[in-house]
Amino acid sequence: MKLFDDEKDKLMDHEYDGIRELDNHMPTWWLWLFYFSIAFAVGYMLYYQVLGWGPTQHEEYEMAVTAAEAKFGSPEEADPVEDYTWTISEDEADIAAGKELFMSSSQICFTCHGNNGQGMVGPNLTDNLWIHGCQPEDIASSIINGFQEQGMLAYGSGAKISNEEVQQLVSYIASIQGTEPDGAKEPDMSRAQPCGEGPLAQSDL
Ligand code: HEC
Incomplete structure (x- = not known):
């Protein structure tokens, strides 16, 4: 097997069916993205789930319905069956x-x-x-x-x-x-x- 110089000390000492593996590290940018997403997930969980500062999807839905009713009136109010x-x-x-x-x-x-x-x-x-x-x-x-x-x-x-x-x-x-x-x-x-x-x-x- 032909190896480049800088690959020699990365070669891991196991082999499966003739397939060998280099111990390459994850790229730094990838690791930072990974750490960032972990930190983001922790922040997200605290904000929405633990501390309850952000509205849940159900609360957001209620807010949207209230806003739409304020703007357009609720369907029942618009044309009640009784008023016709x-x-x-x-x-x-x-x-x-x-x-x-x-x-x-x-x-x-x-x-x-x-x-x-x-x-x-x-x-x-x-x-x-x-x-x-x-x-x-x-x-x-x-x-x-x-x-x-x-x-x-x-x-x-x-x-x-x-x-x-x-x-x-x-x-x-x-x-x-x-x-x-x-x-x-x-x-x-x-x-x-x-x-x-x-x-x-x-x-x-
Ligand atoms: C997706 C299917 C569906 C559509 C579309 C639909 N209906 Fe119905 N409708 C039903 C079902 C099922 C019932 C029975 C409800 C029950 O079992 O209580 C029903 C009940 C009714 C009743 C009451 C019948 C009774 O015996 O008291 C009327 C009147 C009626 N529909 C008229 C309409 C009209 C007019 C439209 C169109 C504007 C319409 N329906 C569209 C499924 C449908």
Whole structure:
């Protein structure tokens, strides 16, 4: 094996399958980087974890939400369901606008409730059975608040729409009552209730 002069005293006295090793030291700049990162980690831990001077990620999140609410108002404050008179429009233009929202890539209702409201991941919206109520304000509240735990975000996708647009969706849902679309999803009878009275009640059920 050929060695340079300055390598002779660095050669370590072990050998594995003919492979030998030089005892080269880490470069100084690398060592300093290493020491610096250790010192930084200690400082970081003291600052955020031990002394609690810096905000944790949860505190930072709360601060950001508070700041955003101060600037834009909280969504519930902006358009409370109670402060609006929810009715059902039978106007063709409103129903068509509601259908367009239902099928839109911004609200994505159809992805969970089916192209005809027959239900998929979400419940069938054409039958007389409702989990969260069948009054126009109940449907509006279902849409505005969503059911996060079951996967439905506020406004379907989290993309906010105006109360007028929610009203159009409610009108569209009212218009598909009793249509018995193909592939209608079975109701969850442990939770669903027939729509007793109200504009969405279906007389033949
Ligand atoms: C990611 C899937 C998903 C999307 C998108 C979605 N939903 Fe839902 N929706 C659900 C689920 C799941 C439920 C049932 C919640 C429960 O079990 O409590 C539900 C419930 C509802 C209800 C209440 C039904 C009842 O029986 O009381 C209405 C009304 C509704 N959705 C309308 C809409 C509209 C309108 C849109 C679009 C703006 C939409 N949903 C988008 C999954 C979705």
